[in-house]
Amino acid sequence: MGYRISTGKKLWSAPPSGCALEEQAGGAELVTISVCGRDSKIGKRDPETGKLSWRYTAPTGTTDAWIVSASPLVVALNTDQTGYQSGADRLVSLSEGGRVQATWETHEEDPKIKRTRYVAGCGYTQPGCGAVVVSDSTLYMATLANVSDANKIIAFDVKTGKEKWSSKPQSDDAPETIPVQTEGTGLIVYPAASTSHGSEVVRLTGDGRPKRLMKREDGLDTQRPEVDMLNSDVRDRPYYADGRLYLHYSGSYAFSNRPLTVVLTTT
Template sequence: MSFGPPPSIYTHSALEADRSRARRRRRVLGAAAAVSAVVCLGAGVLWYDSAGHEKRRTDTTQARQAPDAIRETVEKTPVSPEGQVVVQHNEPNLTGKQQRLAPGTWATGKILARAVANHIEGYRIEPDPDWDAKAWTLTLDGHVCATSRDVTADGRTAIVVQPARAKSSGKNGVCDEVIMVDLDTGKKLWQQTMPSAGSAYVTNTDIALTQGVVAIAWREGSVAYAMDGGKRLWNTTVATSRCPDTGFAGGRALLALVTCGEGDNTTYRVAKLDPRTGRTVWQYPVSKGVNSVWLPSADPPVIAIQAGDYTVTDLISLDSKTGEQLTRIPMTKYKPDCSIDMYFGVVAKCYGMVVGRDRVFVMSKDNDDITKPENQITAFDLKKGTAVAKFQGRPFQPVLPLRTNGDDLIIYRSTLDDVRPAAVVDWNPQTGKETPYLLFHLPDEYGRLSNPDDSDILYEQGHAFFARRELERDDVHPKDPVLSVIGVGSAGLKH
């Protein structure tokens, strides 16, 4: 299976580069004029709490993590929320109608990395970067098959690759190569061939990282490797298990989605595994009649289910020690989406929802009344299932939960307004306080960048990144490079 043509060397005239830099400065830095007006606007927060209850403070300190722990950064409030471009890359040489797919985006404090087709590229994060400030390129043996959002505390991640093979080999399209990458340097740290993975394809291969372990599943088997050195720790096949692992969720723990049967007879269970041995710690049987199951969080364990609909219908939180169900939260009025991608490792990738230590933050469905806020984010208690706080969007300014920040939530508020800028804000659900982190305008012609259906949207170490997952040629200007990613940082943040 092919995911588009391999990249070729990028050439672009200095004149066009200067023009593009001028355009992006005008659009992004143009938000400065609106900063004072925006900061004075209402926070749009509704907060529910019992009178007299002591309010827990948000933890703004961060314990030093082990190098192979999955990164959990706590963000600092920038000196100024005024935005400036810190990364921009345009993908060259797109031909015909074929898409070039970009299934992975990761950021460190220094580098924004993108997996595109059969390579990974790293771009330097710096104020007003030179045109296409590429730091490194890692060429792979074939196209990327599966990626994880997990990044270690010292800036590593792992991917699964589909090595290029002749059709006569009988293994054309098989995704059986796992690679560990240092995102700051672009160095390949180790590479292994997955055992008995002849049925691993882009449509069924899933990868997760946790506690010094890289785990991969492909429905007919699974395997785990040590992050340090790539030693194989354990593996399973259909010969050893009639109910194979479909996929994993990583982070602080390792959850497996276990699938039994096929078609209408399919049943699911969720298992917490010991990452080093693969041993089952506990299991939770999902009710029969469920069409699909996803794992948006391993710790605290939260599962999303599709029961008789085309979207997520319920969220279920489990006890992290026993696997017993704590609560079930109906999603009738909400819009978490776990089925945008049909490949590249999807079991743990859900948009429009973020799981915190004891809260889950979920984006609502859009409001049809254009005079009212576009949508809202609701925080639910994971033990009781009750709504405990709400953050309102604004008319023509929908809000999207991005990630937790200690006990706070980082939110992206997009805009269709030429005056009011888009914003990244920190929201404390305990106090209702909204703190602006970044204020900016994205270029008009790149509206899809703000849509989580089309783009990866990240905020990491003071920078917001918008990265298209599918890159297509512009038919009007077929020879022009196409914007792949743009990053915004604070004009007042020292780099």
């Protein structure tokens, strides 16, 4: 349903015919994912009328779909039929008219290697993908820590899918490097903490050159309670502002014995 914020008046109620479930994401555009029988359909609604201007149907067999970015429109899909993939196995960039512009596979290019290459952060029960950052023209993803080119941040052109640049990891033993958010023409990234390596905050320039903004000391005692606040789902995206890194864990403190929020700063 669509409502007028100033008055609360309902503007429209127009669920797609034959669809049982719908998720929406806003911003510059109002984008919707509808579950229609066995199909997942992505479309763009008119905020005033609720009418769909176009629909894109995900490949047959798609079991999950996520809206990564509303503008430009990037969606993540789980099309895997083997049961191996629990998150997204591909990301798709859609044009203004709902046509596929670019596709990124999150697993190794060799189909015989059943291993994920990129951290997408698309969890089964969460609405978005916390490890993918999208700007006006660029999509950023990181490689996993256990692949040959581990912990790289790679920038892709949203329209063509081609690689623009890649950054070398700041440390060989960091367990994961997560893109956090864009900052001007640069990108803030978070090489997470491990039991031996202190976490960092790094700003990558428009061509991938790094500038370290923050570094914690190495050693297990120093890393507590930061270790294990992030997992491969990246349910809670880190946030950086005013020289502070904010980490949040939306789980149960009673069972994890970890804090729900940690703020790191240099002062």
